[in-house]
Amino acid sequence: MRKQIRRVVLHVLRNAGVFRLLRESEWRRHRLLILCYHGISLEDEHQWRPGLYMEPRVLEQRLEFLRAGDYNVLPLGEALQRLYANELPRRSVSITFDDGTYDFYKQAYPIVKKYGFPVTVYQTTYYSACRFPVFNLICSYLLWKRKGAVLDSGRELGLEPAMDLRTEAGRQAIVTELMNLSVTQGLSGLEKNEVARRLADLLGVDYAELVQKRILQLMGAQEIAELSRDGVDFQLHTHRHRMPNDEFLFQKEIEENRTCLRRMSQKDALHFCYPSGFYRQQFLPWLKAEGVISATTCDTGFATSRTNALLLPRFVDTSGRSELDFESWLTGAGDFLAIRRAARQKYIPPTD
Numbered sequence: 001m002r003k004q005i006r007r008v009v010l011h012v013l014r015n016a017g018v019f020r021l022l023r024e025s026e027w028r029r030h031r032l033l034i035l036c037y038h039g040i041s042l043e044d045e046h047q048w049r050p051g052l053y054m055e056p057r058v059l060e061q062r063l064e065f066l067r068a069g070d071y072n073v074l075p076l077g078e079a080l081q082r083l084y085a086n087e088l089p090r091r092s093v094s095i096t097f098d099d100g101t102y103d104f105y106k107q108a109y110p111i112v113k114k115y116g117f118p119v120t121v122y123q124t125t126y127y128s129a130c131r132f133p134v135f136n137l138i139c140s141y142l143l144w145k146r147k148g149a150v151l152d153s154g155r156e157l158g159l160e161p162a163m164d165l166r167t168e169a170g171r172q173a174i175v176t177e178l179m180n181l182s183v184t185q186g187l188s189g190l191e192k193n194e195v196a197r198r199l200a201d202l203l204g205v206d207y208a209e210l211v212q213k214r215i216l217q218l219m220g221a222q223e224i225a226e227l228s229r230d231g232v233d234f235q236l237h238t239h240r241h242r243m244p245n246d247e248f249l250f251q252k253e254i255e256e257n258r259t260c261l262r263r264m265s266q267k268d269a270l271h272f273c274y275p276s277g278f279y280r281q282q283f284l285p286w287l288k289a290e291g292v293i294s295a296t297t298c299d300t301g302f303a304t305s306r307t308n309a310l311l312l313p314r315f316v317d318t319s320g321r322s323e324l325d326f327e328s329w330l331t332g333a334g335d336f337l338a339i340r341r342a343a344r345q346k347y348i349p350p351t352d
């Protein structure tokens with residue numbers, strides 16, 4: 001109901017010219033909107049996780065909107081520098097992608113490049129060295145491919161016999177069981193890939209084909225190097241997409257991530273994005289000690305010169321966002337009518 005009222009109000013504001021006024025206002029000029037994207041579908045991933053994946057045509061519509069509205073799309077580093085120096089141009093926006101999946105290379109980047117916009121990729125690196133999919137994600141995707149089924153062959157994977165794939169909760173419970181099992185058995189990445197292959201066989205899905213299409217894989221060293229040479233800005237997202245509560249392990253995540261990125265992109269990474277948008281106050285001094293100069297969350301909002309540079313909000317754009325919602329945030333109207341809620345992603349990702 002609140003959402004419906006919000007939609008009606010936004011329509012009225014747009015039709016009354018308020019969006020346009022805000023977009024050109026001094027108030028908006030002092031604000032930076034950092035857009036956050038995740039995956040752009042190679043096939044049907046947006047139907048599996050609409051909060052994580054988007055169709056290429058929707059991304060193109062969004063970028064067309066930026067172009068038509070004459071938004072100033074700035075490289076992240078420059079945008080932040082100008083934000084804190086109070087020197088932002090009007091209608092400032094930065095574009096970021098989280099995780100660095102292969103579909104960024106194949107689907108997203110050609111579209112971004114067509115518009116000539118600068119882009120930052122927060123790249124997690126553990127799976128960059130592997131030519132197989134991220135374990136928990138591919139398990140979830142495989143089970144979704146057979147949604148509606150009830151099987152009794154769980155034992156073949158060391159699980160409870162009954163596998164109820166009729167609900168998201170049922171499928172997620174199986175993913176959690178598989179992840180727990182891989183931890184207790186101390187499986188390597190390669191061994192986990194073998195478990196995923198067996199799961200696919202059990203479900204009657206062609207695993208080799210998915211691997212060959214590189215669904216739910218990260219970009220590899222060659223792709224990262226190529227895009228870095230082409231001007232894509234690669235930044236930190238931890239090595240294993242996780243943030244340990246232990247300072248030593250936390251810093252190890254940053255250092256391993258940074259070393260891998262330096263090797264692949266030939267550049268030093270100083271900006272960070274919290275995996276899954278999850279953060280704690282104790283992380284801030286740890287990031288500072290690692291020389292990190294900015295960190296983005298998945299909380300919704302504009303960054304201003306008063307925003308803590310290690311807690312920068314963004315606008316997480318997903319398949320579920322309407323064009324009206326997108327436009328309201330670009331102009332600034334969305335900020336006044338925001339339903340304040342941290343847009344945490346459910347992507348709880350790979351362990352090694």
Ligand SMILES: [Zn+2]
Pocket residue numbers: 098099237241274275276347
């Ligand atoms: Zn992430």
